[in-house]
Amino acid sequence: MRRSVFVLIALHVGLVPLMSAQKQACLAMDMQEQRQTAGFTLRTFLNDDSEDSCFQILRNRRVIHQEINHEGFRYTLGQKAVPEVGVPAIPDGTDLTGSGHPDMIVTLNTRGAHCCLTVMVYELKDVPKRIAKFEVTDTEYPYFERGGNGFYRFHAQDWSLAYWPSSFAGSPSASVILRYTSRGYHLDLDAMRAPMPSEQDVEKARTDAKELFANFGASESGIFWYWVMQWIYSGHDDLAWNFVDEQWPANVPGKEEWTGNFCAMLADSPYWADLQPFVTHAPATCISAAEDELRQVKVIPSGSIKPNLLRTP
Numbered sequence: 001m002r003r004s005v006f007v008l009i010a011l012h013v014g015l016v017p018l019m020s021a022q023k024q025a026c027l028a029m030d031m032q033e034q035r036q037t038a039g040f041t042l043r044t045f046l047n048d049d050s051e052d053s054c055f056q057i058l059r060n061r062r063v064i065h066q067e068i069n070h071e072g073f074r075y076t077l078g079q080k081a082v083p084e085v086g087v088p089a090i091p092d093g094t095d096l097t098g099s100g101h102p103d104m105i106v107t108l109n110t111r112g113a114h115c116c117l118t119v120m121v122y123e124l125k126d127v128p129k130r131i132a133k134f135e136v137t138d139t140e141y142p143y144f145e146r147g148g149n150g151f152y153r154f155h156a157q158d159w160s161l162a163y164w165p166s167s168f169a170g171s172p173s174a175s176v177i178l179r180y181t182s183r184g185y186h187l188d189l190d191a192m193r194a195p196m197p198s199e200q201d202v203e204k205a206r207t208d209a210k211e212l213f214a215n216f217g218a219s220e221s222g223i224f225w226y227w228v229m230q231w232i233y234s235g236h237d238d239l240a241w242n243f244v245d246e247q248w249p250a251n252v253p254g255k256e257e258w259t260g261n262f263c264a265m266l267a268d269s270p271y272w273a274d275l276q277p278f279v280t281h282a283p284a285t286c287i288s289a290a291e292d293e294l295r296q297v298k299v300i301p302s303g304s305i306k307p308n309l310l311r312t313p
Contacts, residue, residue, distance in 0.1 A: 025052035025068040033077050037093035038102040040124045044075040055106060057128050065128040074109045079144055087143040093124065096144060096152040097180040101125055105144065115162075117142060119154075132185050135270070138162055138173075147179070153188055154178045158233070160269035161225070161262075170222030174233035176271055187274035194234035202239070209247040218254055225262055232266075238281040260289035267293040 051072035
């Protein structure tokens with residue numbers, strides 16, 4: 001009898017912290033935002049003392065979806081305009097995908113230096129569905145923008161090389177644009193493709209490379225790889241790899257190793273699979289390093305990177 005009472009008490013005591021945490025995370029006094037759209041009510045909460053935050057979707061005053069975070073992260077609703085950087089406002093409930101259902105943009109911010117943002121899209125219906133989750137990490141202004149077909153594309157940056165090869169400030173990154181498809185969001189390569197860089201831009205990249213290697217060396221070569229990444233992500237990887245060959249000084253060792261490291265990190269990008277049609281002139285060092293990385297992370301067989309997508313010049 002005593003054992004039964006002890007177990008009952010222990011179970012009851014164990015439930016108290018969980019129930020208490022759930023209640024504290026979504027207290028009315030901690031409400032940060034409330035929006036109403038298409039018959040739904042959306043709310044966010046934040047308690048700075050407990051570092052609990054909460055996001056709710058309600059219909060007919062009943063909570064039909066709820067998320068709780070206990071790490072001090074902040075939920076925000078919608079997309080507000082930031083005119084100085086070209087970010088448009090998106091009305092709550094906008095059909096972002098063309099499905100016929102209203103959608104809501106919800107952002108989770110870790111509130112830490114440099115990192116991190118997660119942008120989510122919820123399809124609002126009787127059973128809400130999260131149709132996208134973008135881990136945009138260090139992107140300062142991720143945003144949706146209406147495209148020529150009437151639907152919306154998502155803009156962010158690929159920070160897969162953050163803190164490489166040295167500090168965050170010297171990390172290479174590149175812009176990405178995604179569109180919604182029957183398979184979810186994928187890179188819109190047509191929108192990302194840019195005109196051939198001007199001779200002035202190419203000359204600036206050459207000057208940057210010369211100054212970099214003369215003053216700092218390969219360990220601080222972020223700006224060098226920045227140009228390589230820009231040209232790959234805009235559909236000009238032939239220019240990118242020619243730049244590597246021509247601008248890496250003969251008296252600086254490690255070109256092959258640094259190229260392999262760069263490609264291994266790119267292969268770990270969430271956008272790598274979609275980026276393949278833009279990577280058509282990669283050197284053998286890049287192909288090998290990327291394949292090795294994918295094999296370790298995803299257990300792929302040798303030869304999985306197709307020669308017609310990744311080939312040497």
